[in-house]
Amino acid sequence: MARHQPLAIFAMPKRSKPTQLSRREFLAATSAALIGLGMKTDKPIAGEFVNESFQLGHMLRDRTPFPAPTKKEKFAIVIVGGGMAGLSAAWQLERRSFRDFVLLEMDKQPGGNSRWGENDITAYPWAAHYVPVPNAKATLVRELFEEFGALKNGKWEERYLCFTPQERLFIHGRWQDGIEPAVGLTDRDREQFKRFDDLMQRFRASNNFTIPTQLGMDITQKPDIAALDRVSIAEWLQQQKLDSPYLRWYVDYACRDDYGAPASATSAWAGAHYYASREHEEKGPLTWPEGNGWIARRLIKKLDSYIRRNALVHRITKDKNRYRILAGDTEFTADSVIFAAPTFLAPYLIEGMPPALTKDLVYSPWLTANLTLDRLPREIGGTETAWDNVIYNSPSLGYIVANHQSIRQHEDRSVWTYYWALAERSPLESRRFLLEKDWNYWKEAILTDLARIHPDIRDCVSRLDIMRMGHAMIRPSVGFMFSDSRRALTRPHAGLERLFFANSDLSGISIFEEAQYRGVTAAQQALAIISGSQESTAPTA
Amino acid sequence: MPALLFISILLIAACGLIYELIAGALASYLLGDSITQFSTIIGSYLFAMGIGSWLSRYISRGLVTQFIWIELMVAIFGGFSSSILFLTFAYTQGFRIILYFIVIAIGMLVGLEIPLLMRILKDRFEFRDVVAHVLTFDYLGALGASLLFPIVLVPQLGLVRSAVLFGIVNAAVALWGTFLFKDQLRSPQPLRVACLLVLTLLCGGMAGAKHVIAAADDSLYADEVIFAKDTRYQRIVLTRWRDDTRLFLNSHLQFSSRxxxxxxxxxxxxxxxxxxxxxxxxxxxxxxxxxxxxxxxxxxxxxxxxxxxxxxxxxxxxxxxxxxxxxxxxxxxxxxxxxxxxxxxxxxxxxxxxxxxxxxxxxxxxxxxxxxxxxxxxxxxxxxxxxxxxxxxxxxxxxxxxxxxxxxxxxxxxxxxxxxxxxxxxxxxxxxxxxxxxxxxxxxxxxxxxxxxxxxxxxxxxxxxxxxxxxxxxxxxxxxxxxxxxxxxxxxxxxxxxxx
CATH class of the missing domain: 3.40.50.150 (Vaccinia Virus protein VP39)
Known part of the structure; x- marks a missing residue:
């Protein structure tokens, strides 16, 4: 069976409706358009807060006494934290055939911001959900993807590249392709988008904007580029006389999406980095149902024997040349520590940690939700659901369809991952607000936001789980990228020799590639020191 | 007594507005360009109401009887308006002519209602109270209808059934009127029989609405539909004309047996x-x-x-x-x-x-x-x-x-x-x-x-x-x-x- 649309000349029905919508679809769409709201139903929606970790964080902050250790273990290197940075450090040690180490993860499931969940429909991400297709310079990332079969003979596995349609934006009551606004723009708006693109093109050509960021920062910055870090991207747009509301939304969206910060609180250098750092050799990004959990899952499987789960590190002290790390019921001793947990925890854990080191760290609070849909909502205007679905002028970041990468032709059910960076107020206020409101409040807020684009969403959702993250990601605030305190974190400290920080916090940008770079770099530094001082555990490679 | 009377006015007003909205929605749906459709339909409808009001001066005797006949005509025209329009669109070339004919007809009849009612009531109450009350409930009915239409009627009933439902309301008001104004009627029995007939017809229309919707859908296909089924994945339609059998999936032709x-x-x-x-x-x-x-x-x-x-x-x-x-x-x-x-x-x-x-x-x-x-x-x-x-x-x-x-x-x-x-x-x-x-x-x-x-x-x-x-x-x-x-x-x- 095959073939073509009934309107083609040879098969033209005598009368054809001016639209391809079925009557029922039309009535649903018009009623929705006419009234602008869906019928409220009493369909129960289950759900809860999941993966809560701030209680543990508060225990550390409040210096809650922990029981004395009953066991002792000794390793050359102890990695604290099983997020992408910690896992990458372990990956690097293992690749160098170094085995005398352990990774301590406070949670029952490692992965950090790459954590994932799974139900009978699909796996789904809890936070990071994609990696832009790395270019030839991103050697570490390519190495990892080659190892896991995503890159073969220089070609990316087609099934891991985001399927068409990738992105869509709901703007002025309809969907458009892509996230860059294209509907309702005046010539002036278009001219500004063009000028913005040209500026970003020039920044790209400077080679100062790279992933990992450190590589480009090591290259001398022209004065106008270095100056970017001293203003917010919102101010910078103003200076450039770029005031199109569409452009400003677009840039603000990018800041909220990548940094959890509004454009007014994001360093212009970081804002420009979002656009100027990536040249794509292939249409991407790379994504999987469980998001970056796909990477975490493979790393965890490979490194499983080194990982200790439910091992909350509560104290790190140094006597003479050894570190003592207290985690759960065990006292670990180590020659070197790779501190890959979020860096703001360091003053609460590490004895002798200079407080100045972390004073400039600002974190964005986030909320993500996974919605289980027992049926798919009706689409307005017959468009197809994209992977990333964004609402213009919504405080949320929209939703990702977890089973978008399915090779099925037909899906009855789905899981949507909904993202919301609480960027409207200060991080402190937002964090308090985030913890204060109950599940029901957030559920209603999410459904109300989604009902703007899917009036029947409440009939579709059977479960809605929410993850609250008070310190979801480091924020590249104005001045942070080129601050002395950020740079200091990447260097050794008097009194804390052989302790290496390894979180993407050090980069000021919370993305997989930075976490990997920091983890691998810390592992190399630790190895260099250990092999220099300790013949017995010298790496064989 | 006045409360029940005014509820009737409210219902009549609601019916009048619903028919107008149905015509507008239907025209937007079938012809596209909703701004033009709604503007021209509201315009013609109000203009026709004006004609109706002007014509009311020529009705001088048997006001209540005339009023009840008008209600019944509105019930029939309005009640079947969307069925007629759907089928007209499906099977004829004259959709616009019928559309405006129906809009003007209903408009004129609705335009007659309020002047007649006022005249019926003018001897019972103070004139200033008649005007105030009749118009208040008229506008209240319109508000109710305008909210009901998008929130309940269209999503729950669809256009065909909504029209029929309000036709039934109109006919019921007519029947009710024969009791309400029985002292002003010489022989209410024939009127009551007519009301019951119209009610029966409309209830039949309600039951048959499904077929109207199906018939309108069939018009997508050139030939007689011999089989149609919505499966989980697609709509399967088979048509036949003489020895030619055709299969359509989601209205895309898959084969012709010829x-x-x-x-x-x-x-x-x-x-x-x-x-x-x-x-x-x-x-x-x-x-x-x-x-x-x-x-x-x-x-x-x-x-x-x-x-x-x-x-x-x-x-x-x-x-x-x-x-x-x-x-x-x-x-x-x-x-x-x-x-x-x-x-x-x-x-x-x-x-x-x-x-x-x-x-x-x-x-x-x-x-x-x-x-x-x-x-x-x-x-x-x-x-x-x-x-x-x-x-x-x-x-x-x-x-x-x-x-x-x-x-x-x-x-x-x-x-x-x-x-x-x-x-x-x-x-x-x-x-x-x-x-x-x-x-x-x-x-x-x-x-x-x-x-x-x-x-x-x-x-x-x-x-x-x-x-x-x-x-x-x-x-x-x-x-x-x-x-x-x-x-x-x-x-x-x-x-x-x-x-x-």
């Missing part, structure tokens, strides 16, 4: 007849059993695996008399294994190997279907093909969708296959394209022998199918990939250009 043999012979034989050692054949899509009918003409074929998404399709083509006559009962063949599955994941988990694979999916009209036309899909399929086996892909029209056709060819090439594009003429579709493909290094030459009972293909005609005239020759194309489905975009553009 010339489907051309399509299916061209799909199957150029590839299958060329490989006399073939034993196992795979058919993806093709739940109509027509390709299977052609495959069964080869005694050397030992087994056929048919993978179709929709069980209802294969069931229908196995059991329906008209359809089994078409496919020769092929779906009941003992050589056939029917598998109800989504093709891509099925191929992924299957370890079966085949000597010939027929890919007969619907055209790539959307990104979900487009996945079945990607390098990833063809690469996976090629793993299931024996060393000298072949694949044939139905590939839309190289004439009307030239870019789409050559994109499919390029996609097969980028999946590492050799391609042999060909085409044929199928009257109900026009020029239609196919692509044969096999592994690099394998060979293909057109068959020198064909099964005996073919109606279209001949041995000498097959090589000609591989010749493309100037207007269908290859164009530069990029492969269709899961992450860059340019095929769906080309297809959409090319067929849209043709149909406009």
């Amino acid at each position: 010339d489907e043999y051309r399509y299916h012979e061209a799909l199957v034989h150029p590839g299958l007849a060329a490989n006399s050692s073939a034993r196992r054949v795979l058919v993806l899509g093709g739940g109509d059993g027509l390709a299977v009918r052609e495959i069964l003409k080869y005694p050397n074929i030992e087994s056929i695996t048919l993978v179709d998404l929709d069980r209802q399709m294969t069931d229908m083509f196995r059991s329906n008399d008209v359809l089994t006559k078409l496919n020769g009962g092929s779906l009941a063949s003992p050589k056939l294994h029917v598998i109800t599955a989504d093709a891509f994941p099925w191929l992924e988990q299957s370890t079966d190997m085949f000597d010939f694979a027929i890919v007969d999916f619907p055209d790539p009209t959307n990104y979900s279907l487009g996945k079945l036309y990607t390098t990833a899909f063809y690469r996976l399929l090629a793993k299931h093909i024996s060393a000298n086996g072949m694949i044939v892909v139905q590939s839309t029209s190289p004439m009307f969708a030239r870019q789409s056709y050559w994109t499919i060819v390029e996609t097969l090439k980028q999946a590492g296959l050799q391609t042999f594009p060909y085409h044929t003429y199928v009257p109900s579709f026009g020029e239609w394209g196919f692509v044969l493909a096999n592994a690099k290094g394998a060979t293909y030459s057109p068959p020198r022998q064909l099964p005996k009972d073919l109606r279209f293909l001949t041995v000498s005609a097959i090589p000609e199918l591989f010749e493309f005239p100037a207007d269908m020759q290859p164009v530069a194309a990029e492969a269709n990939r899961l992450n860059d489905q340019n095929l769906v975009r080309h297809y959409d553009r090319e067929w849209r250009d043709i149909s406009h």
Whole structure:
């Protein structure tokens, strides 16, 4: 069976409706358009807060006494934290055939911001959900993807590249392709988008904007580029006389999406980095149902024997040349520590940690939700659901369809991952607000936001789980990228020799590639020191 | 007493506004351009109300009787307005004329209502109270209707049933009026009988609304619909006109029984007849059993695996008399294994190997279907093909969708296959394209022998199918990939250009 649309000349029905919508679809769409709201139903929606970790964080902050250790273990290197940075450090040690180490993860499931969940429909991400297709310079990332079969003979596995349609934006009551606004723009708006693109093109050509960021920062910055870090991207747009509301939304969206910060609180250098750092050799990004959990899952499987789960590190002290790390019921001793947990925890854990080191760290609070849909909502205007679905002028970041990468032709059910960076107020206020409101409040807020684009969403959702993250990601605030305190974190400290920080916090940008770079770099530094001082555990490679 | 009277006014007013909204919504739906439709309909309706009000001066006697007759006429016109309009649109060319006729008729009748009512009531109450109360409830009714329409009526009942429901309300008010004003009526009995008749008619209309909706849908198709079913995956419609049976999936024509043999012979034989050692054949899509009918003409074929998404399709083509006559009962063949599955994941988990694979999916009209036309899909399929086996892909029209056709060819090439594009003429579709493909290094030459009972293909005609005239020759194309489905975009553009 095959073939073509009934309107083609040879098969033209005598009368054809001016639209391809079925009557029922039309009535649903018009009623929705006419009234602008869906019928409220009493369909129960289950759900809860999941993966809560701030209680543990508060225990550390409040210096809650922990029981004395009953066991002792000794390793050359102890990695604290099983997020992408910690896992990458372990990956690097293992690749160098170094085995005398352990990774301590406070949670029952490692992965950090790459954590994932799974139900009978699909796996789904809890936070990071994609990696832009790395270019030839991103050697570490390519190495990892080659190892896991995503890159073969220089070609990316087609099934891991985001399927068409990738992105869509709901703007002025309809969907458009892509996230860059294209509907309702005046010539002036278009001219500004063009000028913005040209500026970003020039920044790209400077080679100062790279992933990992450190590589480009090591290259001398022209004065106008270095100056970017001293203003917010919102101010910078103003200076450039770029005031199109569409452009400003677009840039603000990018800041909220990548940094959890509004454009007014994001360093212009970081804002420009979002656009100027990536040249794509292939249409991407790379994504999987469980998001970056796909990477975490493979790393965890490979490194499983080194990982200790439910091992909350509560104290790190140094006597003479050894570190003592207290985690759960065990006292670990180590020659070197790779501190890959979020860096703001360091003053609460590490004895002798200079407080100045972390004073400039600002974190964005986030909320993500996974919605289980027992049926798919009706689409307005017959468009197809994209992977990333964004609402213009919504405080949320929209939703990702977890089973978008399915090779099925037909899906009855789905899981949507909904993202919301609480960027409207200060991080402190937002964090308090985030913890204060109950599940029901957030559920209603999410459904109300989604009902703007899917009036029947409440009939579709059977479960809605929410993850609250008070310190979801480091924020590249104005001045942070080129601050002395950020740079200091990447260097050794008097009194804390052989302790290496390894979180993407050090980069000021919370993305997989930075976490990997920091983890691998810390592992190399630790190895260099250990092999220099300790013949017995010298790496064989 | 006044409370009940004023509720009647409120209901009448609501009815009046509902008919206007229904006409506006229906015209926007069927003709598009909702601003124009709503403006002109509201304008004509209000103007007609003015005519009605002016005409009211000529009614001088039997005010209540006249009022009740008017109510009944509104009930009939209004109640059946959307049914009439849907059917007019479906079966005649005069939709706009009927639309404005109905709008003006209802408008005039509604315009008569309020002046008459005021005159009926003027002797019972102070005139200033009459005006104040009648108009207050009139406007309240309008507010109620305007809220009810989008929130409850359209989503819950639809336009046809909503109109009928309010027709019933109008008729009920008329009946109620015969009791309310009985002291002003000389003989209420005949009026009451008329009211009951109209009520019965409208209740019948409510019950029959389903058929009106179905009849309006059928008008999409040129011929009589003999079967229509909404399955989980698609809407299946079969139409028949004399000896021509047609199958539509989601209103896309799949075949016409008059010339489907051309399509299916061209799909199957150029590839299958060329490989006399073939034993196992795979058919993806093709739940109509027509390709299977052609495959069964080869005694050397030992087994056929048919993978179709929709069980209802294969069931229908196995059991329906008209359809089994078409496919020769092929779906009941003992050589056939029917598998109800989504093709891509099925191929992924299957370890079966085949000597010939027929890919007969619907055209790539959307990104979900487009996945079945990607390098990833063809690469996976090629793993299931024996060393000298072949694949044939139905590939839309190289004439009307030239870019789409050559994109499919390029996609097969980028999946590492050799391609042999060909085409044929199928009257109900026009020029239609196919692509044969096999592994690099394998060979293909057109068959020198064909099964005996073919109606279209001949041995000498097959090589000609591989010749493309100037207007269908290859164009530069990029492969269709899961992450860059340019095929769906080309297809959409090319067929849209043709149909406009």
